[in-house]
Amino acid sequence: MDYPVMDTQISPEGRLDVLSKAEINKLLDTSHGGLYTIFRHCALAVLNSGNALDDGKELLARYPSFAISIIHRERGIKLDIKNAPASAFVDGVMIKGIQEHVFAVLRDIIFLNSEIEGNPQFDVTTSQGITDAVFHILRNANLLQPSINPNLVVCWGGHSISGNEYDYTKHVGYQLGLRGLNIGTGCGPGAMKGPMKGATIGHAKQRSSTGLYLGITEPGIIAAEAPNAIVNELVILPDIEKRLEAFVRLGHAIIVFPGGAGTAEEILYVLGILLHPDNADIPFPLIFTGPSSAADYFKQIDQFIGGTLGAKAQARYQIIIDNPELVAQRVNAGITEVRAFRKSTSDAYYFNWSLRIPTEFQQPFIPNHQNMRQLQLHKNQEAYLLAANLRRAFSGIVAGNVKAAGIQAVQQFGYFEITGETDLMVSIDSLLSSFVQQQRMKLPGTQYVPCYHVIK
Known part of the structure:
Protein backbone atom coordinates (compact mmCIF):
# COMPACT_ATOMS: atom_id res chain seq x y z
CA MET A 1 0.00 0.00 0.00
CA ASP A 2 1.22 3.47 -0.91
CA TYR A 3 1.11 6.25 1.68
CA PRO A 4 0.91 9.85 0.36
CA VAL A 5 3.96 11.98 1.14
CA MET A 6 5.03 15.60 0.82
CA ASP A 7 8.24 17.66 0.95
CA THR A 8 8.77 20.94 2.76
CA GLN A 9 11.19 23.24 4.53
CA ILE A 10 10.30 24.67 7.94
CA SER A 11 11.84 27.24 10.29
CA PRO A 12 11.57 27.41 14.09
CA GLU A 13 9.36 30.10 15.60
CA GLY A 14 10.98 31.54 18.70
CA ARG A 15 12.78 28.38 19.79
CA LEU A 16 16.04 26.75 18.82
CA ASP A 17 16.90 29.25 16.10
CA VAL A 18 20.63 28.56 16.24
CA LEU A 19 22.71 25.39 16.39
CA SER A 20 26.46 25.05 16.57
CA LYS A 21 28.35 23.33 13.78
CA ALA A 22 29.24 20.52 16.19
CA GLU A 23 25.57 19.96 17.01
CA ILE A 24 24.64 19.91 13.35
CA ASN A 25 27.42 17.44 12.56
CA LYS A 26 26.14 15.11 15.28
CA LEU A 27 22.62 15.30 13.91
CA LEU A 28 23.83 14.53 10.41
CA ASP A 29 25.91 11.55 11.58
CA THR A 30 24.19 8.54 10.02
CA SER A 31 26.68 6.02 11.39
CA HIS A 32 25.70 3.43 13.95
CA GLY A 33 25.13 5.29 17.18
CA GLY A 34 24.81 8.66 15.46
CA LEU A 35 22.06 11.09 16.46
CA TYR A 36 20.44 11.14 13.03
CA THR A 37 18.69 7.80 13.46
CA ILE A 38 16.94 8.69 16.71
CA PHE A 39 16.11 12.18 15.42
CA ARG A 40 14.65 10.76 12.21
CA HIS A 41 12.53 8.16 14.03
CA CYS A 42 11.10 10.67 16.51
CA ALA A 43 10.43 13.29 13.85
CA LEU A 44 8.62 10.76 11.65
CA ALA A 45 6.45 9.72 14.59
CA VAL A 46 5.47 13.34 15.21
CA LEU A 47 4.66 13.85 11.53
CA ASN A 48 2.47 10.74 11.58
CA SER A 49 0.36 12.14 14.44
CA GLY A 50 -3.34 11.35 14.13
CA ASN A 51 -2.91 8.14 12.16
CA ALA A 52 -3.99 4.91 13.85
CA LEU A 53 -0.72 3.03 14.29
CA ASP A 54 1.05 1.72 17.39
CA ASP A 55 3.93 -0.21 15.83
CA GLY A 56 7.25 1.62 15.51
CA LYS A 57 8.67 -0.93 13.09
CA GLU A 58 5.62 -0.68 10.82
CA LEU A 59 5.85 3.11 10.80
CA LEU A 60 9.43 3.00 9.50
CA ALA A 61 8.39 0.43 6.88
CA ARG A 62 5.59 2.68 5.63
CA TYR A 63 7.91 5.62 5.02
CA PRO A 64 11.32 4.15 4.10
CA SER A 65 12.28 7.23 2.05
CA PHE A 66 11.52 9.75 4.77
CA ALA A 67 14.48 12.05 5.38
CA ILE A 68 15.07 15.14 7.47
CA SER A 69 18.17 17.33 7.34
CA ILE A 70 19.35 20.69 8.62
CA ILE A 71 20.06 23.70 6.45
CA HIS A 72 22.54 25.87 8.35
CA ARG A 73 22.59 29.56 7.57
CA GLU A 74 24.16 32.51 9.33
CA ARG A 75 20.68 33.80 10.21
CA GLY A 76 19.54 30.50 11.70
CA ILE A 77 18.44 27.02 10.67
CA LYS A 78 15.78 25.33 8.61
CA LEU A 79 14.71 21.73 8.44
CA ASP A 80 14.53 20.18 4.99
CA ILE A 81 11.95 17.37 5.07
CA LYS A 82 11.46 14.82 2.31
CA ASN A 83 8.66 12.26 1.90
CA ALA A 84 6.80 13.12 5.11
CA PRO A 85 3.27 11.78 5.77
CA ALA A 86 0.85 13.98 3.82
CA SER A 87 -1.55 14.01 6.77
CA ALA A 88 0.82 16.49 8.51
CA PHE A 89 -0.11 19.16 5.92
CA VAL A 90 -3.13 21.28 5.03
CA ASP A 91 -3.12 22.63 1.48
CA GLY A 92 0.58 21.94 1.26
CA VAL A 93 1.49 23.73 4.50
CA MET A 94 2.54 21.82 7.62
CA ILE A 95 0.11 22.06 10.53
CA LYS A 96 1.55 24.54 13.03
CA GLY A 97 1.19 22.26 16.06
CA ILE A 98 3.04 19.47 14.28
CA GLN A 99 5.77 21.90 13.23
CA GLU A 100 6.20 22.93 16.88
CA HIS A 101 6.45 19.28 17.91
CA VAL A 102 9.16 18.62 15.32
CA PHE A 103 11.28 21.41 16.78
CA ALA A 104 10.58 20.16 20.32
CA VAL A 105 12.06 16.84 19.20
CA LEU A 106 15.11 18.64 17.83
CA ARG A 107 15.50 20.69 21.02
CA ASP A 108 15.37 17.68 23.33
CA ILE A 109 17.54 15.38 21.22
CA ILE A 110 20.21 18.10 21.03
CA PHE A 111 20.01 18.89 24.76
CA LEU A 112 20.16 15.26 25.82
CA ASN A 113 23.24 14.63 23.71
CA SER A 114 25.14 17.85 24.33
CA GLU A 115 24.24 18.64 27.94
CA ILE A 116 23.16 15.43 29.71
CA GLU A 117 24.85 12.36 28.25
CA GLY A 118 28.46 12.09 29.32
CA ASN A 119 28.29 15.26 31.38
CA PRO A 120 30.09 14.71 34.73
CA GLN A 121 27.65 17.17 36.31
CA PHE A 122 25.01 14.43 36.10
CA ASP A 123 26.09 11.17 37.70
CA VAL A 124 23.28 8.98 36.38
CA THR A 125 24.51 6.06 38.46
CA THR A 126 23.09 7.84 41.53
CA SER A 127 19.52 8.69 42.44
CA GLN A 128 20.23 12.40 42.90
CA GLY A 129 22.14 12.57 39.64
CA ILE A 130 19.21 11.09 37.71
CA THR A 131 16.76 13.48 39.35
CA ASP A 132 19.02 16.43 38.52
CA ALA A 133 19.13 15.29 34.88
CA VAL A 134 15.32 15.09 34.75
CA PHE A 135 15.09 18.56 36.31
CA HIS A 136 17.43 20.11 33.74
CA ILE A 137 15.64 18.47 30.80
CA LEU A 138 12.31 19.88 32.02
CA ARG A 139 13.83 23.30 32.72
CA ASN A 140 15.36 23.42 29.26
CA ALA A 141 11.89 22.78 27.85
CA ASN A 142 10.63 25.77 29.89
CA LEU A 143 8.19 23.63 31.87
CA LEU A 144 9.18 24.75 35.36
CA GLN A 145 7.18 27.85 36.25
CA PRO A 146 7.85 28.98 39.84
CA SER A 147 5.07 31.58 40.02
CA ILE A 148 2.16 29.20 39.32
CA ASN A 149 0.16 27.42 42.03
CA PRO A 150 -0.09 23.61 41.84
CA ASN A 151 -2.56 22.75 39.09
CA LEU A 152 -1.15 19.97 36.87
CA VAL A 153 -3.15 16.75 36.76
CA VAL A 154 -1.37 13.79 35.18
CA CYS A 155 -3.75 11.48 33.33
CA TRP A 156 -2.67 7.93 32.56
CA GLY A 157 -4.53 5.28 30.60
CA GLY A 158 -4.47 3.19 27.48
CA HIS A 159 -4.18 4.20 23.85
CA SER A 160 -6.49 1.30 22.96
CA ILE A 161 -9.78 2.02 24.76
CA SER A 162 -13.44 1.78 23.78
CA GLY A 163 -15.44 4.73 22.51
CA ASN A 164 -17.41 4.78 25.77
CA GLU A 165 -14.22 4.95 27.82
CA TYR A 166 -12.79 7.65 25.57
CA ASP A 167 -15.90 9.79 26.00
CA TYR A 168 -15.61 9.37 29.76
CA THR A 169 -12.03 10.67 29.75
CA LYS A 170 -13.31 13.78 27.94
CA HIS A 171 -16.00 14.32 30.58
CA VAL A 172 -13.38 14.12 33.36
CA GLY A 173 -11.08 16.50 31.46
CA TYR A 174 -13.97 18.93 31.05
CA GLN A 175 -14.61 18.99 34.81
CA LEU A 176 -10.89 19.51 35.44
CA GLY A 177 -10.80 22.35 32.92
CA LEU A 178 -13.76 24.07 34.58
CA ARG A 179 -11.69 24.15 37.77
CA GLY A 180 -8.70 25.73 36.06
CA LEU A 181 -6.59 22.56 36.18
CA ASN A 182 -4.06 21.69 33.48
CA ILE A 183 -3.47 18.29 31.92
CA GLY A 184 -0.33 16.19 31.43
CA THR A 185 -0.40 12.83 29.65
CA GLY A 186 1.77 10.47 27.65
CA CYS A 187 0.67 12.65 24.70
CA GLY A 188 -0.79 9.87 22.54
CA PRO A 189 -4.36 8.87 21.55
CA GLY A 190 -7.13 7.33 23.66
CA ALA A 191 -6.96 8.12 27.37
CA MET A 192 -4.03 10.44 26.70
CA LYS A 193 -6.00 12.63 24.30
CA GLY A 194 -9.50 12.56 25.79
CA PRO A 195 -8.75 14.52 29.02
CA MET A 196 -6.98 17.21 27.01
CA LYS A 197 -9.89 17.47 24.60
CA GLY A 198 -12.39 17.84 27.43
CA ALA A 199 -10.23 20.34 29.29
CA THR A 200 -10.07 22.65 26.25
CA ILE A 201 -13.85 23.14 26.51
CA GLY A 202 -13.72 23.68 30.27
CA HIS A 203 -10.93 26.21 29.86
CA ALA A 204 -12.80 27.96 27.05
CA LYS A 205 -15.94 28.30 29.17
CA GLN A 206 -13.85 29.88 31.92
CA ARG A 207 -12.27 32.16 29.31
CA SER A 208 -8.83 30.76 30.06
CA SER A 209 -6.42 31.06 27.15
CA THR A 210 -3.40 29.72 29.01
CA GLY A 211 -4.33 26.05 29.33
CA LEU A 212 -1.38 23.66 29.43
CA TYR A 213 -1.70 20.34 27.60
CA LEU A 214 1.61 18.70 28.33
CA GLY A 215 2.83 15.60 26.52
CA ILE A 216 5.72 13.62 28.03
CA THR A 217 7.26 10.86 25.93
CA GLU A 218 10.51 9.01 25.17
CA PRO A 219 12.14 7.84 21.93
CA GLY A 220 11.19 4.18 22.30
CA ILE A 221 7.47 4.84 22.69
CA ILE A 222 6.84 7.94 20.56
CA ALA A 223 6.00 5.98 17.40
CA ALA A 224 3.30 4.06 19.27
CA GLU A 225 2.01 7.16 21.07
CA ALA A 226 2.67 10.05 18.70
CA PRO A 227 1.72 13.47 20.12
CA ASN A 228 -1.95 14.21 19.60
CA ALA A 229 -3.00 17.50 18.07
CA ILE A 230 -4.01 19.12 21.38
CA VAL A 231 -0.56 18.85 23.00
CA ASN A 232 0.84 22.38 23.19
CA GLU A 233 4.02 21.51 25.12
CA LEU A 234 6.01 18.40 24.24
CA VAL A 235 9.08 17.07 26.00
CA ILE A 236 11.12 13.95 25.26
CA LEU A 237 12.94 12.18 28.08
CA PRO A 238 15.72 9.69 27.23
CA ASP A 239 14.02 6.54 28.60
CA ILE A 240 10.83 5.28 30.22
CA GLU A 241 12.19 5.58 33.76
CA LYS A 242 13.02 9.27 33.40
CA ARG A 243 9.72 9.82 31.63
CA LEU A 244 7.86 8.33 34.60
CA GLU A 245 9.93 10.38 37.04
CA ALA A 246 9.05 13.52 35.10
CA PHE A 247 5.36 12.73 35.55
CA VAL A 248 5.54 12.37 39.34
CA ARG A 249 7.94 15.29 39.84
CA LEU A 250 5.80 17.69 37.76
CA GLY A 251 2.31 16.43 38.57
CA HIS A 252 0.24 17.43 41.58
CA ALA A 253 -2.28 14.60 41.21
CA ILE A 254 -2.67 11.52 39.04
CA ILE A 255 -5.82 10.09 37.47
CA VAL A 256 -5.68 6.59 35.99
CA PHE A 257 -8.16 5.58 33.30
CA PRO A 258 -8.53 2.03 31.90
CA GLY A 259 -5.57 0.77 29.90
CA GLY A 260 -3.34 -2.21 29.23
CA ALA A 261 0.21 -3.25 30.09
CA GLY A 262 1.58 0.30 29.90
CA THR A 263 -1.03 1.57 32.32
CA ALA A 264 -0.27 -1.31 34.71
CA GLU A 265 3.41 -0.30 34.50
CA GLU A 266 2.52 3.28 35.42
CA ILE A 267 0.32 2.17 38.34
CA LEU A 268 3.08 -0.08 39.72
CA TYR A 269 5.60 2.73 39.35
CA VAL A 270 3.67 5.31 41.35
CA LEU A 271 2.47 2.81 43.97
CA GLY A 272 6.00 1.49 44.46
CA ILE A 273 7.25 5.00 45.13
CA LEU A 274 4.39 5.82 47.50
CA LEU A 275 5.06 2.56 49.39
CA HIS A 276 8.60 3.64 50.24
CA PRO A 277 8.72 4.54 53.97
CA ASP A 278 10.21 7.97 53.24
CA ASN A 279 7.07 8.92 51.27
CA ALA A 280 4.49 7.74 53.79
CA ASP A 281 3.45 11.26 54.84
CA ILE A 282 3.62 12.97 51.44
CA PRO A 283 0.15 13.78 50.04
CA PHE A 284 -0.23 12.55 46.49
CA PRO A 285 -3.80 12.34 45.11
CA LEU A 286 -4.23 9.15 43.07
CA ILE A 287 -7.61 8.23 41.60
CA PHE A 288 -8.59 5.29 39.37
CA THR A 289 -11.71 6.06 37.34
CA GLY A 290 -13.79 5.02 34.37
CA PRO A 291 -17.39 4.63 33.20
CA SER A 292 -19.68 1.99 34.69
CA SER A 293 -18.53 -0.44 32.00
CA ALA A 294 -15.01 -0.24 33.49
CA ALA A 295 -16.08 -1.28 37.00
CA ASP A 296 -14.93 -4.88 36.48
CA TYR A 297 -11.64 -3.66 35.01
CA PHE A 298 -10.77 -1.68 38.11
CA LYS A 299 -11.98 -4.51 40.32
CA GLN A 300 -9.38 -6.73 38.62
CA ILE A 301 -6.69 -4.06 39.04
CA ASP A 302 -7.57 -3.64 42.71
CA GLN A 303 -7.50 -7.41 43.30
CA PHE A 304 -4.13 -7.67 41.54
CA ILE A 305 -2.65 -4.90 43.70
CA GLY A 306 -4.09 -6.42 46.88
CA GLY A 307 -2.79 -9.86 45.98
CA THR A 308 0.72 -8.66 45.12
CA LEU A 309 1.49 -5.47 47.07
CA GLY A 310 -1.10 -5.69 49.85
CA ALA A 311 -3.55 -3.46 51.68
CA LYS A 312 -1.08 -0.59 52.21
CA ALA A 313 -0.85 -0.16 48.46
CA GLN A 314 -4.64 -0.26 48.10
CA ALA A 315 -4.92 2.50 50.71
CA ARG A 316 -2.92 4.92 48.51
CA TYR A 317 -5.64 5.33 45.86
CA GLN A 318 -9.38 5.84 45.43
CA ILE A 319 -11.59 4.16 42.85
CA ILE A 320 -14.43 6.32 41.51
CA ILE A 321 -16.75 4.86 38.90
CA ASP A 322 -18.87 6.89 36.48
CA ASN A 323 -18.69 10.24 38.27
CA PRO A 324 -16.47 12.81 36.47
CA GLU A 325 -17.56 15.69 38.70
CA LEU A 326 -16.62 13.82 41.88
CA VAL A 327 -13.26 12.90 40.37
CA ALA A 328 -12.51 16.56 39.67
CA GLN A 329 -13.67 17.62 43.13
CA ARG A 330 -11.49 15.01 44.85
CA VAL A 331 -8.50 15.97 42.70
CA ASN A 332 -9.02 19.66 43.45
CA ALA A 333 -9.25 18.97 47.20
CA GLY A 334 -6.16 16.75 47.03
CA ILE A 335 -4.16 19.45 45.24
CA THR A 336 -5.13 21.90 47.99
CA GLU A 337 -3.48 19.50 50.46
CA VAL A 338 -0.44 19.22 48.21
CA ARG A 339 -0.09 23.00 48.12
CA ALA A 340 -0.34 23.26 51.90
CA PHE A 341 2.23 20.51 52.38
CA ARG A 342 4.69 22.01 49.89
CA LYS A 343 4.29 25.40 51.54
CA SER A 344 4.87 23.99 55.03
CA THR A 345 8.00 22.12 53.93
CA SER A 346 9.30 24.88 51.63
CA ASP A 347 9.23 22.49 48.67
CA ALA A 348 8.77 23.86 45.17
CA TYR A 349 5.28 23.93 43.65
CA TYR A 350 6.71 23.21 40.20
CA PHE A 351 8.93 20.18 41.00
CA ASN A 352 8.36 17.61 43.74
CA TRP A 353 11.82 17.49 45.32
CA SER A 354 10.55 15.89 48.56
CA LEU A 355 9.42 12.67 46.90
CA ARG A 356 11.97 9.88 47.40
CA ILE A 357 12.41 7.80 44.25
CA PRO A 358 14.61 4.74 44.90
CA THR A 359 17.21 3.85 42.28
Missing part, protein backbone atom coordinates in the same frame (compact mmCIF):
# COMPACT_ATOMS: atom_id res chain seq x y z
CA GLU A 360 15.27 0.65 41.50
CA PHE A 361 12.69 2.90 39.81
CA GLN A 362 15.27 5.11 38.11
CA GLN A 363 17.85 2.83 36.53
CA PRO A 364 16.86 1.98 32.94
CA PHE A 365 15.60 -1.58 32.51
CA ILE A 366 16.68 -3.18 29.23
CA PRO A 367 13.84 -5.55 28.28
CA ASN A 368 15.79 -8.37 26.70
CA HIS A 369 15.11 -12.07 27.15
CA GLN A 370 17.75 -12.60 29.82
CA ASN A 371 16.66 -9.66 31.95
CA MET A 372 13.00 -10.65 31.72
CA ARG A 373 13.77 -14.20 32.89
CA GLN A 374 15.87 -12.95 35.81
CA LEU A 375 13.32 -10.61 37.37
CA GLN A 376 12.91 -11.11 41.12
CA LEU A 377 9.18 -11.81 41.24
CA HIS A 378 8.60 -13.06 44.77
CA LYS A 379 7.11 -11.70 48.01
CA ASN A 380 10.22 -12.15 50.12
CA GLN A 381 11.19 -8.50 49.70
CA GLU A 382 9.92 -5.03 50.59
CA ALA A 383 6.63 -4.20 48.87
CA TYR A 384 8.16 -1.25 47.03
CA LEU A 385 10.91 -3.50 45.63
CA LEU A 386 8.35 -6.05 44.45
CA ALA A 387 6.49 -3.18 42.77
CA ALA A 388 9.74 -2.17 41.04
CA ASN A 389 10.24 -5.68 39.65
CA LEU A 390 6.60 -6.04 38.62
CA ARG A 391 6.91 -2.69 36.87
CA ARG A 392 9.88 -4.01 34.90
CA ALA A 393 7.90 -7.08 33.81
CA PHE A 394 5.12 -4.93 32.38
CA SER A 395 7.66 -2.58 30.84
CA GLY A 396 9.11 -5.53 28.94
CA ILE A 397 5.67 -6.46 27.65
CA VAL A 398 5.12 -2.89 26.44
CA ALA A 399 8.44 -3.08 24.60
CA GLY A 400 7.48 -6.36 22.96
CA ASN A 401 4.10 -4.94 21.99
CA VAL A 402 4.96 -1.57 20.46
CA LYS A 403 8.67 -0.64 20.57
CA ALA A 404 10.68 -1.41 17.45
CA ALA A 405 13.62 -2.96 19.35
CA GLY A 406 11.33 -5.09 21.51
CA ILE A 407 9.27 -6.29 18.56
CA GLN A 408 12.44 -7.26 16.70
CA ALA A 409 13.82 -9.14 19.72
CA VAL A 410 10.62 -11.18 20.08
CA GLN A 411 10.57 -11.95 16.38
CA GLN A 412 14.18 -13.11 16.54
CA PHE A 413 14.24 -15.02 19.84
CA GLY A 414 10.61 -15.81 20.65
CA TYR A 415 8.49 -14.93 23.67
CA PHE A 416 9.72 -13.02 26.69
CA GLU A 417 9.51 -15.52 29.56
CA ILE A 418 8.17 -14.31 32.92
CA THR A 419 8.79 -16.58 35.87
CA GLY A 420 8.56 -16.34 39.67
CA GLU A 421 6.44 -17.43 42.63
CA THR A 422 3.42 -19.40 41.50
CA ASP A 423 0.76 -17.17 43.07
CA LEU A 424 2.34 -14.07 41.54
CA MET A 425 2.48 -15.73 38.14
CA VAL A 426 -1.20 -16.67 38.40
CA SER A 427 -2.06 -13.05 39.24
CA ILE A 428 0.03 -11.66 36.39
CA ASP A 429 -1.32 -14.15 33.88
CA SER A 430 -4.90 -13.47 34.91
CA LEU A 431 -4.48 -9.71 34.56
CA LEU A 432 -2.70 -9.92 31.20
CA SER A 433 -5.28 -12.38 29.87
CA SER A 434 -8.04 -9.93 30.75
CA PHE A 435 -6.17 -7.17 28.87
CA VAL A 436 -5.95 -9.38 25.78
CA GLN A 437 -9.61 -10.40 26.02
CA GLN A 438 -10.69 -6.77 26.36
CA GLN A 439 -8.48 -5.76 23.39
CA ARG A 440 -6.34 -3.40 25.48
CA MET A 441 -2.96 -4.50 24.13
CA LYS A 442 -3.24 -3.06 20.60
CA LEU A 443 -5.38 -0.58 18.72
CA PRO A 444 -8.91 -1.80 17.81
CA GLY A 445 -8.95 -3.88 14.66
CA THR A 446 -5.35 -5.01 15.15
CA GLN A 447 -4.85 -8.69 15.90
CA TYR A 448 -2.75 -9.12 19.03
CA VAL A 449 -0.04 -11.76 19.10
CA PRO A 450 1.35 -12.13 22.66
CA CYS A 451 5.03 -11.26 23.10
CA TYR A 452 5.29 -13.01 26.47
CA HIS A 453 4.81 -16.36 28.16
CA VAL A 454 4.02 -16.56 31.89
CA ILE A 455 5.58 -19.69 33.39
CA LYS A 456 3.46 -20.97 36.27
